[in-house]
Amino acid sequence: MNSPEVLIIGGGPAGSSCAAILAEYGHRVLILEREKFPRYHIGESLIPFTFGPLERLGMIPKMRASHFTKKYSVTFVQPDGRRSQPFYFFTRYDRESVAQTWQVLRSEFDQMLLDNAREKGAEVREETTVTQLLKDDSGKVIGVEVENKDGDKEQLLAKLVIDASGKEAFASNRLGWRIGDPYLNKIAVWTYYKGSKREPDIDEGATTVAFVPDKGWFWHIPQHNDMVSVGVVAEGKYLTRDGVRDPKEIFHREVEQNQWIKEHLATGTPVGQYWLTSEYSRHSKYGASPGLLLVGDAFAFIDPCFSSGVMLALKSGVLSGEEVHKALVEGDLSPQRFAHYGATIRQGVENMRKLVYAFYDPNFSFREVIKRFPEAAGEITDCLSGDVNKDFTPLWNRIREFVPLPDDLPYGVPLAA
Structure with a gap:
């Protein structure tokens, strides 16, 4: 050049x-x-x-x-495991374009x-x-x-x-x-699971936002090769309460705060490291x-x-x-x-x-x-x-x-x- x-x-x-x-x-x-x-x-x-x-x-x-993985919707889950009806993109958009996206x-x-x-x-x-x-x-x-x-x-x-x-x-x-x-000054801790439970049929690729106390939330993003990206986002003072700083310990403690996340991860195995980032x-x-x-x-x-x-x-x-x-x-x-x-x-x-x-x-x-x-x-x-x-x-x-x-x-x- x-x-x-x-x-x-x-x-x-x-x-x-x-x-x-x-x-x-x-x-x-x-x-x-x-x-x-x-x-x-x-x-x-x-x-x-x-x-x-x-x-x-x-x-x-x-x-x-x-x-x-094809993604058709987003769904929200309460801490007790109650799941909203999925928000399907095709109820508002043309199926040939923005009605479906990808993970x-x-x-x-x-x-x-x-x-x-x-x-x-x-x-x-x-x-x-x-x-x-x-x-x-x-x-x-x-x-x-x-x-x-x-x-x-x-x-x-x-x-x-x-x-x-x-x-x-x-x-x-x-x-x-x-x-x-x-x-907006949050902290995120995340990792990956293989074999985590998924929803059936068209909901298999849905993004799930699962709430934990204090307006924190998990993401659960299904990927190909039976992998799932899963992480928790919240205020630093919430995630590091009681002096806990280890990302793995924070992650698994918060899994207990949402029944849907706990149930879905129970069938899978964590793979790789636990990541942490702040000040999004x-x-x-x-x-x-x-x-x-x-x-x-x-x-x-x-x-x-x-x-x-x-x-x-x-x-x-x-x-x-x-x-x-x-x-x-x-x-x-x-x-x-x-x-x-x-x-x-x-x-x-x-x-x-x-x-x-x-x-x-x-x-x-x-x-x-x-x-x-x-x-x-x-x-x-x-x-x-x-x-x-x-x-x-x-x-x-x-x-x-x-x-x-x-x-x-x-x-x-x-x-x-």
């Missing part, structure tokens, strides 16, 4: 989808990925409106040909996305760590310094650097832009600055209770790819050029964020909202399914009759020169 026009930090869903769009248009794009793919990653349940970005990327035939193994899914970018002409350097942003005298980002697995360093220049570094949030951490969410939700104060654009989790990430992460990452990657293509053609890569992109992704984040805040409020119940406002059922389904770029003001007004909701955060805007 001649000197790249665009450098992308990170080859996950956001980075690979942005690269695929740019390469498809004929732009010279280089992905710099720290790991060697396939690599492990959490975030395995796709929501229905992931379909649009995947279709734009040409991935739907590959997904349909894959062995990923994925991220190592395989992310490899497919990265290979797709390669097939379209993107160059990928794996096991290459970006160590710093390079700037000119005006403060504009003009490239990056990288280090390969042998410790050799190199400086790479480009017209634009895109930060798709995920949770690492490379640029916002180094530039002082990273901001935690005022309320975060935002970048700015979404772009001279020579720099943020996409995916590097832009913002919201608590995973509704599995919105991969959808927002793919949507962000595709939209940023389209916008950067236009900017390159027009010769205008100023931060303000990406104001619409930032506002679009921010709208989606804020809509999902409001629903997450409601979810964690002890006085909130989907059932009670829909009982008083039957017309809210479709709006809630749309937001939960990822149709997040529309005006939900009527829904938020209805929910505010039950619980308070947060104001929009003024983040993700371009930082002018």
Whole structure:
């Protein structure tokens, strides 16, 4: 490749989808990925409106040909084991598109996305760590310094650097832009089971959200090869009560707090390690600055209770790819050029964020909202399914009759020169 026009930090869903769009248009794009793919990653349940970005990327035939478990619904379970009626996507959406999605193994899914970018002409350097942003005298980002697995360093220049570094949030951490969410500060502990009990027939691939006390919850995500991803999310003070810090001990103690989870895991065997992560939700104060654009989790990430992460990452990657293509053609890569992109992704984040805040409020119940406002059922389904770029003001007004909701955060805007 001649000197790249665009450098992308990170080859996950956001980075690979942005690269695929740019390469498809004929732009010279280089992905710099720290790991060697396939690599492990959490975030395995796709929501229905992931379909649009995947279709734009040409991935739907590959997904349909894959062995990923098909997902038709989400269900909620009380601590005593009482299970709600499944929320089937096909009761609201076209069966040929968003009515069915997938439970994925991220190592395989992310490899497919990265290979797709390669097939379209993107160059990928794996096991290459970006160590710093390079700037000119005006403060504009003009490239990056990288280090390969042998410790050799190199400086790479480009017209634009895109930060798709995920949770690492490379640029916002180094530039002082990273901001935690005022309320959403949870801890997750998870592992994998082989042979866990599943629901029959069409419900076999359903995502189950199973509640534990203090507004904590388990996810139970069936995968192929008879594997299940299962984890618990709650406030740190709840999960580490009585001084317990060991992830395995925390996990198995919480299994006892939900009869459905206990019953379903009883038929299976835990496989592999117990993982722990904290401080899920975060935002970048700015979404772009001279020579720099943020996409995916590097832009913002919201608590995973509704599995919105991969959808927002793919949507962000595709939209940023389209916008950067236009900017390159027009010769205008100023931060303000990406104001619409930032506002679009921010709208989606804020809509999902409001629903997450409601979810964690002890006085909130989907059932009670829909009982008083039957017309809210479709709006809630749309937001939960990822149709997040529309005006939900009527829904938020209805929910505010039950619980308070947060104001929009003024983040993700371009930082002018």
